[in-house]
Each structure stands twice: as structure tokens, then as C-alpha cells.
Amino acid sequence: MPMYQVKPICGGDIKVDLPSCMYKLPNIHAQQGNSCTSEHAFQNGEVDPAVKALEARQDEIMRKLYELKAAVEGLAKTVTTPDADLDLTVSSSLSSQSSSSTTFKGTADLDTLLGKDLGALRDIVINANPAQPPLTLLVLHSLLCQRYRVLSTVHVHSSVTSVPPQLMSCLGPRHADSYARQLFQLGFTLIWKDVPKLQMKFSVQNMCPIEGEANVARFLFKLLAPYPSDPALATLVDSWVDTAFFQLVEGSAKERAAVLRTLNSSLGRNPWLAGPEFSLADIACYCCVLQSGPASSTPTNVQRWLKSCENLGHFGPAKLLLQ
DSSP states (O other), X not given: OOSOOOOOSSOTTOOOOOOSSSOOOOOTTSOOSOHHHHHHHHHTTOOOHHHHHHHHHHHHHHHHHHHHHHHHHHHHHHHXXXXXXXXXXXXXXXXXXXXXXXXXXXXXXXXXXXXXXXXXXXXXXXXXXXTSOOHHHHHHXXXXXXXXXXXXXXXXXXXXSOOOHHHHTTTOOOOTTTTOGGGXXXXXXXXXXXXXXXXXXXXXXXXXXXXSHHHHHHHHHTTTSOOOSSHHHHHHHHHHHHHIIIIIITSOHHHHHHHHHHHHHHHXXXXXXXXXXXXXXXXXXXXXXXXXXXXXXXXXXHXXXXXXXXXXXXXXXXXXXXX
């Protein structure tokens, strides 16, 4: 039994509405204006103009990111090596195949020789001493520019105090599109550096450096045409290349005279050193003959052969450096 009773202060039939959510927001999906027209357009497969603008902006951003990725990956070959200490960039060139280019038997596949192109420019980095300019590489560079779209650059390493102007411009003038690396098939980077032997680096991860001008010339020539399938002919080409560098350039006067006699005899039987076709043997021997002494002192057949090489038009950069 209660202690005392109190009358209710309000009626028992009052109902209180309790909220079903904490707070309410307006519907952002509600169509403004003529909602019937927009709904009809979306049902017909049309895209909202705002969505179109967003997609175009995203495509532009992705394109710029791809270009940046290609540029960074192409530069990684020099940045991840001791040759990253570069202080001067001078020249780059873009050359397409010319109708007057030298014809080689067979074709070279860059994907097979250098690996699959994954978006980054395949850049060949060469360290050379300015006291010993690699003439054969300048000739091969000219031939590569007629076969591929080549981005050519010249740098100076901090180990070298000064480089003659003709060496800084040996690969040609700077191209206006040198910043767009994705337009090129091959990179050719020449770094003037204080090194005892010429060095070439292509893939830091998959390939050890190649040393020696003769070996680098063999590698670059394979980008133009495969080596002869005939073992005897391939051995003849290699023999002439070794003879040029080890006897014409580094040999004594007696060895040079013997090589010139052999050259004169071989060229009396064939127009080129490896038979009827122009080859790496002609490039190597031409450059080494000019380096070893004046061309006027060479035998008759050798002088005729030198003029035949010059008529091809690829030996101009090498000859300029010797003047």
C-alpha cells in the first residue's frame, strides 16, 4: 500500500515522437531544374559533361606521368652509376632514316639485342677520354642516326677540367624535341671522362660494362646489322678490327708499315676489306689509319679505299676531329 497518492499532472493519452536518426541532411542526388530532361539523357547512355571533363583531366595527368616516368627511367642509367657527376649538357640530335644511308645485309631488332622496351628510353652510356677521341663511335653514331631515332647527348665529367669545342659538338646540334624522350628509339650518351679505356654501359642491372673501343664498336655495329653468318667471314672482320686497334694505333712504325702493305694487297682484290660488302672492318681500319699518320703516305689501293669510305658520307665527324 503506497504511503500517499498524487494526482497525475497530465493526461495519460499524450504520445511523444522519438527521432529515428541523429540529424537529417538534404538529398544530394535530387536533380535541380528540369530533372526529367537529365534523367532521360542518362537513360539514353549520355555522359554528364562534368564526368567528361573529369575523364579528360585524368587522361592528361596520366599522359604527363608517363612522360615523366620515361624520362626518369632513362636517366636512371647514369644516376645509379659513378658517372652521375655530370656538369654540362651540350647536344642532342634526332635523325630519321635517309635515302642515302648505307645498306647492310640483314636487319637488327632492338628488342632482341637490348631487351623489350618497357616505356623507358634505351640509353647507351659511353665514357671516353678526350685525349683519345673514339673516332669509330662517331662513325657508328652517324649510321645509327640513319637507322633509328636517336637522342644524342654529350656531357663532361668533373674529372675533366676542359674539353675542346669540337668534342662538345661531335654528335651534332641540340634538337628542339630533346625533352620529349618518348619520341626516340635509342639514346646515345657520350661522357668525356678521365678513364684509361673507353667504357660502355647499357643496363646496370643486367649487363657488365664493356671496355675497349673495339669491343664497343662490335656491340654498336650489331644494332645496324648482324655479324656475317659465315664463320670465316666473321673471323676475317674480327681480325681486321683487332689489327686496326692493336697494330695500326698501338703498334710500332714497323708494324704499321706491315699492316698497310697487307691492306693494300687485300684492297687490290676486293673493294672492301671483308669482300664485296662494307663492314665494321672498314670503319675500324679507316679511323685507325687516319689516327696513325697522314693518308697521303699510304699505298695506292689504300688511298682509293679511303676516298670510297669518305664518299659514303658517314666519316665526316671523325675526320673533323683530326683536322
